[in-house]
Amino acid sequence: MKSKQDSDSHGRFAPSSAFLRRRALRARLMHTLLLLTGTLSVLVTAGIVYTLVRDAVPFFAEVGLLTFLTDTQWTPLFAQPRYGILPLLAGTLTTSLIALLVAIPAGTVLAIYLSEFAQRRLREVVKPVLELLAGVPTVVYGYFALLVVTPLLQRLIPGLPGFNMLSAGLVMGIMILPYVVSLAEDAMRAVPDALREGAYALGFSRLQTAVRVVIPGAFSGLTAAYLLGMARAVGETMVVAIAAGQNPRLTFNPLEGAATITTYIVQVSLGDAPYGSLAYRSIFAAGLTLFVVTLLFNILGFWLRRRFREVY
């Protein structure tokens, strides 16, 4: 009787109730699976924050947040240690800024070229090659900076020390370039052809179309590309540890060497700071600082994207 009702009330191809039950079950299963995956990534992030905070809190209890943020010396391994994050922060910001000054203009221009000017055949060769660059281990970039770029720079700038932030920053810029190009090019190609046609029909040249129509149209994706580059630069360790030196020094002068936050973390984790000591805990305070810096840039990017988002 039941099956008769089913087929009569829902037409010739009415699904059986068993079929519908199976379908509902599958949907629920899928839903749970997706929820679990999502929760897992949130849990991992929470775990990382917890690890950082757990050891950073006793550190700040001893050193004091104000001292940490204002002291101009970072000498945790000295007999009379000082814990001012500013020198490390300056190193991180200076090297990252140099890297971005290389990667953002070069990356944007390259992306414009690939997306708006290059023949498809050329693009199909250049893009994978660029992405191959992203696969080079960072330690190789580090030695490239120290052994190739620094000597070259020393010829141009006499008296440049062997460890300097300029060389590290430049090479870091080259390192993040493929990411910026790849994402920026994707963002520009996602701009609908209808917009380009509108521009050309109005008499725009290729360059005018790229600069006045495609770039504003791709703004949100470009911001994401720059932010990823920024995040990579701020978190980069090997290049700066090898080429910029390991000496914490409060300076924004790219011609000097200085340690960054990441350099310090790697230096102390490899060294012999005893577990639970203040020096050991300082790693987590430094890590937390790095985390906050990245977070701030992400918030800025999020805000920019919302402010200038385009919907097609």
Added chain:
Amino acid sequence: MKADAALATTPAVRRDSPHAEPAAATRPVKARVERLSFWYGSKQALFDITMPIHERCVTALIGPSGCGKSTFLRCFNRMHDLYPNNRYAGHIWLEPEGIDIISPKTDPMVPRLRIGMVFQKPNPFPKSIYENVAAGLRIRGVRNRAILDEQVEKSLRRAALWDEVKDRLHASAFDLSGGQQQRLCIARALAPEPEVLLLDEPTSALDPIATAHIEELVDELRESYTIVIVTHNMQQAARVSQFTGFFHLGKLIEFGETEQIFTTPRESMTQDYITGRFG
């Protein structure tokens, strides 16, 4: 000063009043299409088309989907150049100078700076309403704020959009509704005062009210512009145009005065199409 020259190249002499319809033969010709063929790669899309585009008239292009009418329209401003492997043959002479628009020797910028286009789907730029309309003037080198303001207002008024947007000229163009966006695109095409306006099914995405707006507008615009309109809607062709070309499978089957095409078509295929027997 170059910009002023560009603005001044609108057709010079008004030879006829649009309301007193003269016979077709006496209409001056704005463009002459001569034995035009076109290929997408190896696939031929247009076959040996010859027809005039009369000055300050509306020429409607009708025909079933895939008949080549949009392809034909896009030859006038060399839109096909944007994609690889497209090929033209024949000529489109742009009068009075007799420039061959599709000759490889002609810089596509030349026709594009003189011929405006409105597309099937509204495609405003990711800019403000004002900057969308001003865009064509800016790339022609117009910097003078007063001229820009004046031309933006004039174009928006002509596109019947001014009253709806005058208080938010600097809001994003994407805040507008679909019909408003399409009128914005018309205003954008009008602002540099092109000699010819190409309309590619401009009302296919619009509701009847916005469509009526745009049809009225087309009727007004023919006083000063030469208009070529592609349309699926035969009533629209009959309402707004003075000349009609009927396309089928890439060929121009029949061309003539609109009234003649719709009352006494010479070709049986035209007859069948306009009476709804196929297409």
